[in-house]
Amino acid sequence: MIELINVSYSYEDSTNKQFEVLKDISFKIEDGELISIIGPSGCGKTTLANLMAGYLKNKKGKICENGKDVVAPGKDRFVINQENDLFDWMDVEENVSFFADNKKKVSEYIKMVGLENCKRKYPYELSGGMKKRVSIARALAANAEVLIMDEPFNSLDYSIKENLYDDLAKIWKKTNKTIILISHDIEEAIYLSDRIIILKNRPASIKKIFNVPFSYPRTSSLKDSVRFMNIEKQIKRS
Amino acid sequence: MISQKTRVILLVCSIILIWQFSYFIFQVSNPLIPSPFQIFLALKEVILSGEIFPHIFYSLKRVLVGFFIASFFAISLGLFCGYSKKVGTLLEPLVEILRPIPPIAWIPLAILIFGLGDKSSYFIIFIGAFFPIFTNTFFGARSIPKVYINLARTGNIGIYSYFKNILLKFSLPYIFTGLKIGIGMAWMSLIAAELIGAQSGLGYFIQINRLLLKTDMIIAGMIIIGLLGLLLNQVIKIIEKKCLFWRLENDRVD
Numbered sequence: 001m002i003e004l005i006n007v008s009y010s011y012e013d014s015t016n017k018q019f020e021v022l023k024d025i026s027f028k029i030e031d032g033e034l035i036s037i038i039g040p041s042g043c044g045k046t047t048l049a050n051l052m053a054g055y056l057k058n059k060k061g062k063i064c065e066n067g068k069d070v071v072a073p074g075k076d077r078f079v080i081n082q083e084n085d086l087f088d089w090m091d092v093e094e095n096v097s098f099f100a101d102n103k104k105k106v107s108e109y110i111k112m113v114g115l116e117n118c119k120r121k122y123p124y125e126l127s128g129g130m131k132k133r134v135s136i137a138r139a140l141a142a143n144a145e146v147l148i149m150d151e152p153f154n155s156l157d158y159s160i161k162e163n164l165y166d167d168l169a170k171i172w173k174k175t176n177k178t179i180i181l182i183s184h185d186i187e188e189a190i191y192l193s194d195r196i197i198i199l200k201n202r203p204a205s206i207k208k209i210f211n212v213p214f215s216y217p218r219t220s221s222l223k224d225s226v227r228f229m230n231i232e233k234q235i236k237r238s
Numbered sequence: 239m240i241s242q243k244t245r246v247i248l249l250v251c252s253i254i255l256i257w258q259f260s261y262f263i264f265q266v267s268n269p270l271i272p273s274p275f276q277i278f279l280a281l282k283e284v285i286l287s288g289e290i291f292p293h294i295f296y297s298l299k300r301v302l303v304g305f306f307i308a309s310f311f312a313i314s315l316g317l318f319c320g321y322s323k324k325v326g327t328l329l330e331p332l333v334e335i336l337r338p339i340p341p342i343a344w345i346p347l348a349i350l351i352f353g354l355g356d357k358s359s360y361f362i363i364f365i366g367a368f369f370p371i372f373t374n375t376f377f378g379a380r381s382i383p384k385v386y387i388n389l390a391r392t393g394n395i396g397i398y399s400y401f402k403n404i405l406l407k408f409s410l411p412y413i414f415t416g417l418k419i420g421i422g423m424a425w426m427s428l429i430a431a432e433l434i435g436a437q438s439g440l441g442y443f444i445q446i447n448r449l450l451l452k453t454d455m456i457i458a459g460m461i462i463i464g465l466l467g468l469l470l471n472q473v474i475k476i477i478e479k480k481c482l483f484w485r486l487e488n489d490r491v492d
Contacts, residue, residue: 073391099393
């Protein structure tokens with residue numbers, strides 16, 4: 001379980017002026033939950049992700065994981081980034097096994113993301129969608145409890161995204177990981193998540209936390225349903 | 239279509255031919271200006287008699303030893319400066335002051351400290367090769383993307399593994415750019431060092447032939463220097479290709 005209690009964060013710019021990015025953010029994420037954090041571009045979503053990952057210091061408030069303070073990065077909270085975050089000089093298997101404690105399970109995770117035929121391929125031989133799959137497999141192999149996905153689908157084609165959504169949902173249900181998805185795509189957030197946290201801009205604070213009422217597994221036809229569109233409208237209006 | 243290689247060969251042949259013809263046409267009588275044919279004979283002589291090989295051996299030995307020492311220190315220090323911002327900002331101005339001093343300007347000092355011989359050659363080669371390799375490595379290591387640094391922190395992989403598996407590998411394309419410039423600089427510095435402070439080697443060979451007024455031998459020596467320099471560069475390029483197979487052809491740094 002991850003819990004944020006009154007988390008605020010400010011940057012200091014070059015003139016030593018404090019620039020507040022996050023203000024009084026509190027929420028709880030249960031184990032095995034898939035939660036999305038959405039908000040306009042540049043509102044501080046990535047800062048929030050970096051705080052939860054433990055990359056940034058000097059925050060105000062508290063971030064706890066299973067009751068313990070998050071003070072530094074750790075393998076239990078693995079980030080999957082928007083840009084290519086694979087090591088270009090390692091093939092798929094080497095990338096996945098690099099952070100793995102149990103090297104025997106590497107093949108299993110590569111198979112889980114559907115790349116069992118690409119073990120020996122290098123990142124330059126993979127498409128954007130395949131690279132993201134490798135990143136996911138690497139996080140799973142590192143035995144992360146929480147996957148923090150920072151706009152991972154941003155630069156991908158529509159059809160590739162669709163496939164990845166369904167596969168991510170399957171992997172999530174199979175492994176029972178906690179997933180925090182940072183996104184600005186409302187449709188994507190509704191389709192994938194249990195709950196959606198909507199942030200408002202400058203400094204980012206929570207506008208609303210939204211429960212998504214659909215059960216899993218979800219299929220893409222869900223997006224055409226009236227209920228789905230109503231939820232989308234509500235979020236947009238909120 | 240004629241390939242690029244044949245074009246180069248044709249160009250070289252025509253330059254030699256024009257030189258040889260003008261030699262006949264203008265009836266050059268100055269014995270200090272050799273014809274291409276005389277140079278060819280000189281080359282044949284030094285190769286067949288085996289006279290040139292010890293010089294080639296000594297020059298190559300010196301350049302390789304000096305270059306390896308320079309590479310080792312330049313790459314280690316470059317990576318370390320790229321890794322630690324504090325060390326980087328501390329050492330950068332020092333490097334910037336030392337860098338513009340040409341390697342040959344170090345020769346007088348090197349001879350006084352190390353004497354005439356291999357040691358001063360190694361030192362001059364070290365100076366020549368160090369800076370391009372260091373600067374490129376430093377630049378590469380400094381430009382490592384934040385995601386890699388963050389991933390390493392998440393994985394808690396330890397500083398040794400970080401240097402070996404991430405920072406070094408990421409900087410490798412930049413390092414090779416430095417090595418290619420560095421080997422050229424090393425070769426040039428070596429010949430300069432041998433002209434002044436050595437008793438063997440290709441630089442010494444052309445210098446001693448100056449005293450004997452044998453310009454054909456001098457030019458033959460120069461040709462060998464040029465060809466060996468080219469060879470050294472090609473060897474690095476082949477190693478680079480082997481090491482950097484994971485990069486796309488179109489995003490090479492150079």
